[in-house]
Amino acid sequence: MQIDFEEWARRYGTPLYVYDFDRIRENYTRLKEAFSGQKSLIAYAVKANSNLSVIAHLGKLGAGADCVSIGEVLRARAAGIAPYRIIFSGVGKRDEEIRQALEEEILLLNLESEAEMKRVEAVARELGKEARISIRVNPNVDPQTHPYISTGLHENKFGVEIDMAKRMYIYAKNSQWLDPVGIHFHIGSQLTELEPIREAAGMVADLVRSLAAIGVEIRFFDVGGGLGIVYRDENPIDVKAYADVITEAVRGLDLTIVCEPGRFLVGDAGWLVTRVLYEKRNGDKRFVIVDAAMNDLLRPSLYNAYHRIEALFDGEERGEATPAEVVGPICESGDWLGKEVLLPETKPGDLLLIHSAGAYGFTMASNYNTRGRAAEVACEEGRCRLIRDRESFEDQIRLEQAHLEERG
Numbered sequence: 001m002q003i004d005f006e007e008w009a010r011r012y013g014t015p016l017y018v019y020d021f022d023r024i025r026e027n028y029t030r031l032k033e034a035f036s037g038q039k040s041l042i043a044y045a046v047k048a049n050s051n052l053s054v055i056a057h058l059g060k061l062g063a064g065a066d067c068v069s070i071g072e073v074l075r076a077r078a079a080g081i082a083p084y085r086i087i088f089s090g091v092g093k094r095d096e097e098i099r100q101a102l103e104e105e106i107l108l109l110n111l112e113s114e115a116e117m118k119r120v121e122a123v124a125r126e127l128g129k130e131a132r133i134s135i136r137v138n139p140n141v142d143p144q145t146h147p148y149i150s151t152g153l154h155e156n157k158f159g160v161e162i163d164m165a166k167r168m169y170i171y172a173k174n175s176q177w178l179d180p181v182g183i184h185f186h187i188g189s190q191l192t193e194l195e196p197i198r199e200a201a202g203m204v205a206d207l208v209r210s211l212a213a214i215g216v217e218i219r220f221f222d223v224g225g226g227l228g229i230v231y232r233d234e235n236p237i238d239v240k241a242y243a244d245v246i247t248e249a250v251r252g253l254d255l256t257i258v259c260e261p262g263r264f265l266v267g268d269a270g271w272l273v274t275r276v277l278y279e280k281r282n283g284d285k286r287f288v289i290v291d292a293a294m295n296d297l298l299r300p301s302l303y304n305a306y307h308r309i310e311a312l313f314d315g316e317e318r319g320e321a322t323p324a325e326v327v328g329p330i331c332e333s334g335d336w337l338g339k340e341v342l343l344p345e346t347k348p349g350d351l352l353l354i355h356s357a358g359a360y361g362f363t364m365a366s367n368y369n370t371r372g373r374a375a376e377v378a379c380e381e382g383r384c385r386l387i388r389d390r391e392s393f394e395d396q397i398r399l400e401q402a403h404l405e406e407r408g
């Protein structure tokens with residue numbers, strides 16, 4: 001839909017996250033339809049954007065939730081996602097998180113080590129409940145993405161090797177408290193190559209076949225997330241080809257395909273709207289200083305990530321566009337949002353639009369420099385509404401203030 005960013009920036013202030021819920025629906029539907037003819041569950045990776053309204057929107061479309069902390073599980077529940085559509089992954093679950101997840105009766109606890117399996121077994125025994133589990137296999141496949149978001153190599157901390165997985169499945173099958181019904185892999189994020197997925201899916205499907213031969217019946221084949229999107233000029237994976245590669249790998253097996261996309265569903269459906277504060281030059285270098293910063297959108301600072309920045313003002317009479325570094329007010333040289341951004345001369349109050357900020361934008365925001373986190377707006381079928389208030393100074397100090405009062 002056409003969004004009047006100027007109007008919403010005026011109404012709710014900047015920096016402001018704006019999400020297009022129609023676009024999210026289209027992204028979800030495209031992926032779900034790619035798996036038609038196959039039992040499938042799209043479990044939205046809540047970490048990408050965990051606003052309750054975003055989760056609820058996807059939940060109403062039929063999505064489940066892939067969570068990495070009990071906080072995310074509780075968010076998914078609060079947003080109305082049914083427990084049997086929730087998966088809990090992560091390398092370091094605490095006993096209390098395991099207990100709560102079992103009490104919530106979620107679909108799967110995804111295990112990432114033998115030690116963790118023993119903890120889950122112990123907690124399940126205490127509760128007198130059988131834990132439905134899946135095991136994350138690390139297939140040692142190079143996903144050809146940024147090293148910080150690559151996860152399927154033995155050098156990464158995620159998952160277990162295939163031989164170890166097999167031993168764990170045998171142990172789980174013989175345990176009264178563990179029900180091994182799922183298998184999982186996730187090789188990385190922002191993937192643009194299909195081959196590593198084909199390779200990993202093939203290896204893991206072979207493991208499912210050899211497990212069946214020894215009486216371990218896997219029902220959920222979880223292929224993780226990772227589908228890349230366009231930030232600059234990437235050539236993203238075609239979702240139909242992606243679904244076909246997976247369907248092909250599991251041919252002959254009776255499985256529900258679980259897929260855990262985050263970025264693909266919400267990444268291109270979000271923008272960070274920011275206002276220019278000042279322009280300055282240091283020597284030859286031109287800086288445009290805006291009111292958003294690395295605490296609002298960390299991806300450029302953390303991964304050197306590119307986000308397209310568009311001027312929302314009429315630059316016609318402002319002269320030629322020249323390269324500028326777009327930076328925030330935070331006291332770090334790493335606080336930049338765009339480098340070599342071609343912009344005409346800017347004036348205080350001009351609006352800039354930072355694209356593809358729907359995933360890992362707000363969720364990675366912080367209060368660094370005691371900056372309140374941005375407000376969030378959702379637009380759907382021609383209307384926009386506030387889905388999170390701007391964080392105030394009082395919000396930020398609330399937990400500290402309680403202690404001040406206690407001490408008189």
Ligand code: LLP
Binds near residue numbers: 188189263
């Ligand atoms: N499943 C698992 C087990 C994951 O670890 C992740 C992401 C996903 C699913 C969702 O991946 P997606 O479909 O969004 O690629 N902060 C980084 C991305 C970190 C991804 C971590 N795991 C960024 O801003 O690029």
